Amino acid sequence: MNIYEHPTFQMACQQFETVANYLEIPLNDRDRLKLPKRSMIVSLPIHRDNGSIEVFTGYRVQHHLTLGPTKGGLRYHPDVALGEVAALAMWMSWKCALTGLPYGGAKGGIACDPRTMSIRELERLTRRYTQEMIPFIGPQIDVMAPDVGTNEQTMAWMMDTYSVHVGSTVSSIVTGKPVSVGGSLGRKESTGRGVAYLVNRAMDIVHLNASEATAVVQGFGNVGSVAAWSLVRQGVKIIALSDVNGGIYNRKGIDIWKLEEHIQKHKTLVGYSEADAITNEELLLTPCDILVPAAMERQITEKNAGQIKCRILAEAANGPTTPEADRILEQRPEVFVIPDILCNAGGVIVSYFEWVQDIQSFFWSETEVTDKLFRILEGAFTQVLHMSQKQKISMRMAALALGVKRVQEAKKVRGLFP
Protein backbone atom coordinates (compact mmCIF):
# COMPACT_ATOMS: atom_id res chain seq x y z
CA MET A 1 0.00 0.00 0.00
CA ASN A 2 1.22 3.46 -0.80
CA ILE A 3 0.87 5.54 2.39
CA TYR A 4 0.58 8.67 0.27
CA GLU A 5 -2.42 7.36 -1.71
CA HIS A 6 -4.47 10.45 -2.60
CA PRO A 7 -5.71 11.96 -5.89
CA THR A 8 -3.50 15.03 -5.41
CA PHE A 9 -0.39 12.91 -4.75
CA GLN A 10 -1.23 10.79 -7.79
CA MET A 11 -1.46 14.00 -9.80
CA ALA A 12 1.93 15.27 -8.56
CA CYS A 13 3.50 11.86 -9.36
CA GLN A 14 1.96 11.83 -12.84
CA GLN A 15 3.41 15.28 -13.50
CA PHE A 16 6.78 14.16 -12.17
CA GLU A 17 6.85 11.05 -14.38
CA THR A 18 6.00 13.12 -17.47
CA VAL A 19 8.84 15.52 -16.69
CA ALA A 20 11.23 12.68 -15.78
CA ASN A 21 10.50 11.07 -19.18
CA TYR A 22 11.11 14.39 -20.90
CA LEU A 23 14.41 14.88 -19.03
CA GLU A 24 15.30 11.20 -19.57
CA ILE A 25 16.02 10.76 -15.86
CA PRO A 26 17.23 7.17 -15.30
CA LEU A 27 14.61 4.96 -13.62
CA ASN A 28 17.07 4.35 -10.80
CA ASP A 29 17.09 8.02 -9.81
CA ARG A 30 13.35 8.65 -9.93
CA ASP A 31 12.11 7.38 -6.55
CA ARG A 32 14.91 9.22 -4.82
CA LEU A 33 13.73 12.47 -6.40
CA LYS A 34 10.03 11.83 -6.01
CA LEU A 35 9.44 10.29 -2.58
CA PRO A 36 9.34 12.50 0.53
CA LYS A 37 12.38 12.32 2.79
CA ARG A 38 10.42 12.46 6.05
CA SER A 39 6.73 12.45 6.97
CA MET A 40 5.26 12.99 10.39
CA ILE A 41 1.72 12.27 11.60
CA VAL A 42 0.79 13.52 15.05
CA SER A 43 -2.28 13.30 17.29
CA LEU A 44 -3.23 16.64 18.77
CA PRO A 45 -5.52 16.50 21.78
CA ILE A 46 -6.94 19.90 22.82
CA HIS A 47 -9.55 21.21 25.25
CA ARG A 48 -12.56 22.55 23.35
CA ASP A 49 -14.29 25.62 24.78
CA ASN A 50 -17.25 23.45 25.86
CA GLY A 51 -15.00 21.44 28.18
CA SER A 52 -14.69 18.36 25.95
CA ILE A 53 -11.37 17.00 24.65
CA GLU A 54 -10.94 16.46 20.92
CA VAL A 55 -8.03 14.84 19.13
CA PHE A 56 -7.06 16.31 15.75
CA THR A 57 -4.56 14.83 13.31
CA GLY A 58 -1.61 16.89 12.12
CA TYR A 59 0.87 16.23 9.32
CA ARG A 60 4.21 17.49 8.10
CA VAL A 61 6.02 16.24 5.01
CA GLN A 62 9.62 17.27 4.25
CA HIS A 63 10.27 16.42 0.65
CA HIS A 64 14.05 16.69 0.24
CA LEU A 65 16.98 18.01 2.26
CA THR A 66 19.50 18.35 -0.57
CA LEU A 67 19.59 22.13 -1.01
CA GLY A 68 19.05 23.44 2.53
CA PRO A 69 16.26 23.47 5.09
CA THR A 70 12.78 22.54 3.94
CA LYS A 71 10.20 25.27 3.48
CA GLY A 72 6.45 25.28 3.05
CA GLY A 73 3.04 26.25 4.34
CA LEU A 74 0.76 24.94 7.04
CA ARG A 75 -2.86 24.31 6.05
CA TYR A 76 -5.97 24.08 8.27
CA HIS A 77 -8.78 22.46 6.30
CA PRO A 78 -11.17 19.52 6.89
CA ASP A 79 -9.82 17.62 3.85
CA VAL A 80 -6.13 17.73 4.84
CA ALA A 81 -4.58 14.26 4.39
CA LEU A 82 -1.04 12.85 4.24
CA GLY A 83 -1.10 12.35 0.46
CA GLU A 84 -2.34 15.88 -0.21
CA VAL A 85 0.37 17.34 2.03
CA ALA A 86 3.01 15.16 0.32
CA ALA A 87 1.95 16.43 -3.11
CA LEU A 88 2.08 20.04 -1.95
CA ALA A 89 5.55 19.40 -0.46
CA MET A 90 6.77 17.97 -3.77
CA TRP A 91 5.52 21.02 -5.68
CA MET A 92 7.28 23.27 -3.16
CA SER A 93 10.56 21.50 -4.01
CA TRP A 94 10.24 22.21 -7.72
CA LYS A 95 9.09 25.78 -7.01
CA CYS A 96 12.06 26.60 -4.74
CA ALA A 97 14.49 25.05 -7.22
CA LEU A 98 12.92 26.91 -10.17
CA THR A 99 13.32 30.25 -8.39
CA GLY A 100 16.82 29.45 -7.10
CA LEU A 101 15.99 29.38 -3.36
CA PRO A 102 18.24 27.33 -1.05
CA TYR A 103 15.41 25.12 0.19
CA GLY A 104 13.76 21.75 -0.22
CA GLY A 105 9.98 21.64 -0.24
CA ALA A 106 7.71 20.88 2.71
CA LYS A 107 4.07 21.18 3.64
CA GLY A 108 2.02 20.62 6.76
CA GLY A 109 -1.57 20.61 7.78
CA ILE A 110 -4.17 19.81 10.38
CA ALA A 111 -7.48 18.19 9.44
CA CYS A 112 -9.86 20.68 11.08
CA ASP A 113 -12.40 23.32 10.12
CA PRO A 114 -10.97 26.62 11.40
CA ARG A 115 -14.25 28.39 10.59
CA THR A 116 -16.03 26.46 13.34
CA MET A 117 -13.31 26.98 15.97
CA SER A 118 -12.83 29.87 18.37
CA ILE A 119 -9.62 31.89 18.38
CA ARG A 120 -8.59 30.27 21.71
CA GLU A 121 -9.18 26.77 20.31
CA LEU A 122 -7.09 27.63 17.26
CA GLU A 123 -4.32 28.92 19.51
CA ARG A 124 -4.34 25.71 21.59
CA LEU A 125 -4.30 23.57 18.45
CA THR A 126 -1.45 25.56 16.88
CA ARG A 127 0.67 25.47 20.03
CA ARG A 128 0.11 21.75 20.46
CA TYR A 129 1.05 21.06 16.82
CA THR A 130 4.21 23.19 17.18
CA GLN A 131 5.13 21.35 20.39
CA GLU A 132 4.77 17.98 18.63
CA MET A 133 6.89 19.22 15.72
CA ILE A 134 9.78 20.56 17.80
CA PRO A 135 12.08 17.56 17.16
CA PHE A 136 11.62 17.99 13.40
CA ILE A 137 11.76 21.77 12.82
CA GLY A 138 14.29 24.58 13.18
CA PRO A 139 15.53 27.61 11.21
CA GLN A 140 18.11 25.33 9.51
CA ILE A 141 15.83 22.26 9.38
CA ASP A 142 12.26 23.14 8.39
CA VAL A 143 10.54 26.53 8.30
CA MET A 144 6.74 26.87 8.09
CA ALA A 145 4.55 29.64 6.64
CA PRO A 146 0.80 30.33 6.25
CA ASP A 147 -1.38 28.52 3.73
CA VAL A 148 -5.14 27.91 3.41
CA GLY A 149 -6.89 28.49 6.75
CA THR A 150 -3.82 29.87 8.56
CA ASN A 151 -2.45 33.40 8.78
CA GLU A 152 0.04 35.75 10.46
CA GLN A 153 -1.49 35.08 13.88
CA THR A 154 -0.97 31.32 13.46
CA MET A 155 2.69 31.96 12.68
CA ALA A 156 3.07 34.25 15.73
CA TRP A 157 1.78 31.45 18.02
CA MET A 158 4.15 28.96 16.42
CA MET A 159 7.11 31.29 16.81
CA ASP A 160 6.19 31.97 20.43
CA THR A 161 5.80 28.26 21.29
CA TYR A 162 9.14 27.40 19.68
CA SER A 163 10.91 30.36 21.30
CA VAL A 164 9.60 29.43 24.77
CA HIS A 165 11.00 25.94 24.22
CA VAL A 166 14.42 27.23 23.15
CA GLY A 167 14.54 29.93 25.82
CA SER A 168 15.11 32.87 23.49
CA THR A 169 13.30 34.53 20.61
CA VAL A 170 13.80 32.61 17.34
CA SER A 171 11.99 34.65 14.71
CA SER A 172 13.49 32.66 11.80
CA ILE A 173 11.53 29.53 12.81
CA VAL A 174 8.54 30.61 10.68
CA THR A 175 7.83 33.12 7.93
CA GLY A 176 4.65 35.05 7.21
CA LYS A 177 4.72 36.40 10.78
CA PRO A 178 3.36 39.82 11.77
CA VAL A 179 5.92 42.56 11.04
CA SER A 180 5.91 43.45 14.76
CA VAL A 181 7.67 40.15 15.61
CA GLY A 182 10.18 39.92 12.75
CA GLY A 183 7.91 39.46 9.76
CA SER A 184 8.87 41.05 6.46
CA LEU A 185 7.20 44.06 4.96
CA GLY A 186 5.42 42.91 1.81
CA ARG A 187 5.21 39.20 2.79
CA LYS A 188 1.41 39.14 3.25
CA GLU A 189 0.93 40.69 -0.18
CA SER A 190 3.77 38.83 -1.92
CA THR A 191 1.92 35.87 -3.45
CA GLY A 192 -0.94 37.92 -4.89
CA ARG A 193 1.41 40.69 -6.01
CA GLY A 194 3.62 38.13 -7.74
CA VAL A 195 0.58 36.66 -9.51
CA ALA A 196 -0.40 40.10 -10.82
CA TYR A 197 3.19 40.84 -11.91
CA LEU A 198 3.31 37.64 -13.96
CA VAL A 199 -0.17 38.25 -15.40
CA ASN A 200 1.15 41.59 -16.58
CA ARG A 201 4.10 39.86 -18.27
CA ALA A 202 1.72 37.36 -19.87
CA MET A 203 -0.47 40.22 -21.14
CA ASP A 204 2.56 41.49 -23.10
CA ILE A 205 2.96 38.05 -24.69
CA VAL A 206 -0.68 37.66 -25.73
CA HIS A 207 -1.03 41.37 -26.63
CA LEU A 208 -3.67 42.23 -24.07
CA ASN A 209 -4.10 45.75 -22.79
CA ALA A 210 -4.70 45.84 -19.00
CA SER A 211 -7.23 48.65 -19.28
CA GLU A 212 -9.36 46.56 -21.66
CA ALA A 213 -8.95 43.24 -19.85
CA THR A 214 -11.39 41.42 -17.57
CA ALA A 215 -10.51 38.98 -14.79
CA VAL A 216 -12.24 36.24 -12.79
CA VAL A 217 -10.77 35.12 -9.46
CA GLN A 218 -11.74 31.92 -7.64
CA GLY A 219 -11.03 32.20 -3.89
CA PHE A 220 -10.95 35.56 -2.12
CA GLY A 221 -8.52 34.75 0.69
CA ASN A 222 -5.00 36.04 1.15
CA VAL A 223 -3.79 35.23 -2.37
CA GLY A 224 -7.01 35.81 -4.36
CA SER A 225 -7.87 39.15 -2.74
CA VAL A 226 -4.37 40.63 -3.13
CA ALA A 227 -4.16 39.36 -6.71
CA ALA A 228 -7.55 40.98 -7.44
CA TRP A 229 -6.49 44.30 -5.88
CA SER A 230 -3.18 44.30 -7.74
CA LEU A 231 -4.93 43.59 -11.05
CA VAL A 232 -7.40 46.42 -10.39
CA ARG A 233 -4.43 48.74 -9.81
CA GLN A 234 -3.13 47.76 -13.25
CA GLY A 235 -6.50 48.81 -14.72
CA VAL A 236 -8.02 45.32 -15.10
CA LYS A 237 -11.78 44.96 -14.52
CA ILE A 238 -12.76 42.18 -12.07
CA ILE A 239 -16.06 40.67 -13.23
CA ALA A 240 -16.42 37.58 -11.01
CA LEU A 241 -15.12 36.42 -7.63
CA SER A 242 -15.85 33.58 -5.25
CA ASP A 243 -15.15 32.01 -1.89
CA VAL A 244 -15.99 28.60 -0.45
CA ASN A 245 -19.67 29.62 -0.08
CA GLY A 246 -20.24 30.64 -3.73
CA GLY A 247 -19.52 33.27 -6.34
CA ILE A 248 -20.66 36.67 -7.59
CA TYR A 249 -20.70 38.10 -11.12
CA ASN A 250 -21.15 41.54 -12.62
CA ARG A 251 -20.33 42.04 -16.28
CA LYS A 252 -19.79 45.77 -15.69
CA GLY A 253 -17.17 45.12 -12.99
CA ILE A 254 -17.14 44.59 -9.22
CA ASP A 255 -16.19 47.46 -6.93
CA ILE A 256 -13.78 45.71 -4.56
CA TRP A 257 -13.84 48.58 -2.03
CA LYS A 258 -17.56 48.09 -1.56
CA LEU A 259 -17.23 44.33 -1.62
CA GLU A 260 -14.65 44.42 1.21
CA GLU A 261 -17.19 46.37 3.33
CA HIS A 262 -19.76 43.63 2.66
CA ILE A 263 -17.21 40.92 3.61
CA GLN A 264 -16.32 42.77 6.84
CA LYS A 265 -19.99 42.55 7.85
CA HIS A 266 -20.97 39.11 6.54
CA LYS A 267 -17.65 37.16 6.50
CA THR A 268 -18.41 36.02 2.94
CA LEU A 269 -18.79 37.71 -0.43
CA VAL A 270 -22.05 35.80 -1.02
CA GLY A 271 -25.09 38.08 -0.85
CA TYR A 272 -23.26 41.14 -2.22
CA SER A 273 -26.09 43.19 -3.67
CA GLU A 274 -24.31 44.73 -6.68
CA ALA A 275 -23.64 41.42 -8.45
CA ASP A 276 -25.49 38.25 -9.42
CA ALA A 277 -24.97 34.98 -7.58
CA ILE A 278 -23.12 32.22 -9.46
CA THR A 279 -21.66 28.88 -8.42
CA ASN A 280 -17.95 28.12 -8.28
CA GLU A 281 -18.42 25.83 -11.30
CA GLU A 282 -20.07 28.63 -13.33
CA LEU A 283 -17.37 31.04 -12.25
CA LEU A 284 -14.65 28.95 -13.85
CA LEU A 285 -16.53 28.95 -17.16
CA THR A 286 -17.20 32.71 -17.19
CA PRO A 287 -15.79 34.31 -20.36
CA CYS A 288 -12.91 36.60 -19.36
CA ASP A 289 -9.36 37.51 -20.36
CA ILE A 290 -7.64 36.40 -17.14
CA LEU A 291 -8.79 33.44 -15.04
CA VAL A 292 -7.15 33.15 -11.61
CA PRO A 293 -7.89 30.00 -9.62
CA ALA A 294 -6.73 30.99 -6.10
CA ALA A 295 -8.44 28.43 -3.87
CA MET A 296 -7.85 24.68 -3.88
CA GLU A 297 -6.37 21.88 -6.01
CA ARG A 298 -8.03 20.05 -8.92
CA GLN A 299 -10.47 22.76 -10.00
CA ILE A 300 -9.72 22.60 -13.73
CA THR A 301 -10.31 19.03 -14.80
CA GLU A 302 -11.02 17.07 -17.98
CA LYS A 303 -14.68 18.10 -17.49
CA ASN A 304 -14.22 21.86 -17.78
CA ALA A 305 -10.77 22.39 -19.38
CA GLY A 306 -12.27 22.41 -22.86
CA GLN A 307 -14.81 25.05 -21.85
CA ILE A 308 -12.84 27.64 -19.92
CA LYS A 309 -12.90 30.89 -21.85
CA CYS A 310 -9.84 32.95 -21.02
CA ARG A 311 -6.63 34.14 -22.66
CA ILE A 312 -4.47 33.78 -19.55
CA LEU A 313 -4.83 31.07 -16.92
CA ALA A 314 -2.88 32.31 -13.89
CA GLU A 315 -2.56 29.45 -11.41
CA ALA A 316 -2.39 31.25 -8.09
CA ALA A 317 -3.46 28.11 -6.17
CA ASN A 318 -1.27 25.04 -5.91
CA GLY A 319 -2.26 22.24 -8.27
CA PRO A 320 -5.50 23.75 -9.62
CA THR A 321 -5.18 21.93 -12.98
CA THR A 322 -5.16 18.13 -13.30
CA PRO A 323 -2.86 16.33 -15.78
CA GLU A 324 -5.95 15.29 -17.82
CA ALA A 325 -6.97 18.95 -18.06
CA ASP A 326 -3.40 19.81 -19.00
CA ARG A 327 -3.57 17.53 -22.02
CA ILE A 328 -6.71 19.38 -23.15
CA LEU A 329 -5.11 22.78 -22.57
CA GLU A 330 -2.07 21.73 -24.58
CA GLN A 331 -4.44 21.49 -27.57
CA ARG A 332 -5.66 25.03 -26.85
CA PRO A 333 -2.71 27.34 -27.62
CA GLU A 334 -5.03 30.33 -27.31
CA VAL A 335 -4.88 29.85 -23.51
CA PHE A 336 -1.56 31.03 -22.04
CA VAL A 337 -0.90 29.12 -18.80
CA ILE A 338 1.22 30.56 -15.99
CA PRO A 339 1.86 27.31 -14.09
CA ASP A 340 1.40 27.24 -10.31
CA ILE A 341 5.04 26.66 -9.33
CA LEU A 342 5.90 29.88 -11.14
CA CYS A 343 2.67 31.85 -10.70
CA ASN A 344 2.43 31.69 -6.89
CA ALA A 345 6.18 31.59 -6.19
CA GLY A 346 6.07 35.17 -4.85
CA GLY A 347 5.02 33.83 -1.45
CA VAL A 348 8.01 31.59 -0.87
CA ILE A 349 10.40 34.12 -2.41
CA VAL A 350 9.44 36.77 0.14
CA SER A 351 9.37 34.07 2.85
CA TYR A 352 13.02 33.49 1.92
CA PHE A 353 13.66 37.24 2.26
CA GLU A 354 11.98 37.18 5.67
CA TRP A 355 14.14 34.27 6.82
CA VAL A 356 17.31 36.06 5.59
CA GLN A 357 16.28 39.29 7.35
CA ASP A 358 15.55 37.42 10.61
CA ILE A 359 18.90 35.62 10.51
CA GLN A 360 20.74 38.90 9.86
CA SER A 361 18.48 40.93 12.21
CA PHE A 362 18.60 43.56 9.49
CA PHE A 363 15.31 44.57 7.91
CA TRP A 364 14.52 45.89 4.46
CA SER A 365 12.02 48.46 3.20
CA GLU A 366 8.92 47.26 1.36
CA THR A 367 10.24 48.77 -1.88
CA GLU A 368 13.44 46.77 -1.51
CA VAL A 369 11.45 43.58 -0.87
CA THR A 370 9.13 44.11 -3.81
CA ASP A 371 11.94 45.08 -6.21
CA LYS A 372 13.90 41.95 -5.31
CA LEU A 373 10.73 39.84 -5.61
CA PHE A 374 9.97 41.12 -9.10
CA ARG A 375 13.58 40.62 -10.17
CA ILE A 376 13.49 36.92 -9.22
CA LEU A 377 10.06 36.42 -10.79
CA GLU A 378 11.20 38.13 -13.98
CA GLY A 379 14.22 35.83 -14.22
CA ALA A 380 12.14 32.70 -13.65
CA PHE A 381 9.40 33.80 -16.07
CA THR A 382 11.95 34.57 -18.80
CA GLN A 383 13.68 31.20 -18.37
CA VAL A 384 10.40 29.26 -18.43
CA LEU A 385 9.05 31.17 -21.43
CA HIS A 386 12.33 30.78 -23.32
CA MET A 387 12.47 27.04 -22.68
CA SER A 388 8.81 26.58 -23.55
CA GLN A 389 9.22 28.40 -26.88
CA LYS A 390 12.58 26.87 -27.79
CA GLN A 391 11.70 23.28 -26.92
CA LYS A 392 8.04 23.60 -28.00
CA ILE A 393 6.76 22.34 -24.66
CA SER A 394 4.05 23.71 -22.37
CA MET A 395 4.87 26.39 -19.81
CA ARG A 396 4.16 23.83 -17.06
CA MET A 397 6.53 21.26 -18.53
CA ALA A 398 9.23 23.93 -18.87
CA ALA A 399 8.80 25.16 -15.29
CA LEU A 400 8.76 21.66 -13.82
CA ALA A 401 11.71 20.55 -15.95
CA LEU A 402 13.84 23.48 -14.75
CA GLY A 403 12.93 22.78 -11.11
CA VAL A 404 13.31 19.00 -11.20
CA LYS A 405 16.60 19.20 -13.11
CA ARG A 406 18.16 21.48 -10.49
CA VAL A 407 17.25 19.09 -7.67
CA GLN A 408 18.50 16.14 -9.73
CA GLU A 409 21.84 17.87 -10.36
CA ALA A 410 22.26 18.76 -6.69
CA LYS A 411 21.58 15.16 -5.64
CA LYS A 412 24.02 13.92 -8.25
CA VAL A 413 26.94 16.08 -7.17
CA ARG A 414 26.34 15.45 -3.47
CA GLY A 415 26.30 11.70 -4.14
CA LEU A 416 24.56 8.90 -2.28
CA PHE A 417 25.71 8.28 1.29
CA PRO A 418 27.16 5.89 2.37
Ligand code: NAD
Ligand atom coordinates in the same frame (compact mmCIF):
# COMPACT_ATOMS: atom_id res chain seq x y z
P1 NAD B 1 -6.91 31.44 2.31
O1 NAD B 1 -7.39 30.49 3.34
O2 NAD B 1 -6.49 32.81 2.73
O3 NAD B 1 -8.04 31.62 1.18
C1 NAD B 1 -8.62 30.55 0.51
C2 NAD B 1 -9.85 31.07 -0.23
O4 NAD B 1 -10.39 30.03 -1.03
C3 NAD B 1 -10.97 31.53 0.70
O5 NAD B 1 -11.63 32.64 0.11
C4 NAD B 1 -11.90 30.32 0.71
O6 NAD B 1 -13.24 30.67 1.04
C5 NAD B 1 -11.77 29.87 -0.74
N1 NAD B 1 -12.10 28.47 -0.96
C6 NAD B 1 -11.80 27.39 -0.22
N2 NAD B 1 -12.30 26.28 -0.77
C7 NAD B 1 -12.92 26.67 -1.91
C8 NAD B 1 -13.61 25.99 -2.92
N3 NAD B 1 -13.77 24.67 -2.87
N4 NAD B 1 -14.12 26.71 -3.95
C9 NAD B 1 -13.94 28.05 -3.99
N5 NAD B 1 -13.29 28.75 -3.07
C10 NAD B 1 -12.79 28.06 -2.03
O7 NAD B 1 -5.73 30.70 1.52
P2 NAD B 1 -4.59 31.34 0.62
O8 NAD B 1 -3.38 31.49 1.48
O9 NAD B 1 -5.13 32.52 -0.11
O10 NAD B 1 -4.27 30.14 -0.38
C11 NAD B 1 -5.00 29.95 -1.59
C12 NAD B 1 -4.21 29.07 -2.54
O11 NAD B 1 -2.94 29.66 -2.80
C13 NAD B 1 -3.88 27.66 -2.00
O12 NAD B 1 -3.84 26.77 -3.08
C14 NAD B 1 -2.49 27.84 -1.42
O13 NAD B 1 -1.80 26.60 -1.31
C15 NAD B 1 -1.90 28.75 -2.47
N6 NAD B 1 -0.72 29.51 -2.03
C16 NAD B 1 -0.77 30.32 -0.96
C17 NAD B 1 0.37 31.05 -0.60
C18 NAD B 1 0.36 32.04 0.54
O14 NAD B 1 1.34 32.78 0.66
N7 NAD B 1 -0.69 32.13 1.35
C19 NAD B 1 1.54 30.92 -1.35
C20 NAD B 1 1.54 30.08 -2.47
C21 NAD B 1 0.41 29.38 -2.80
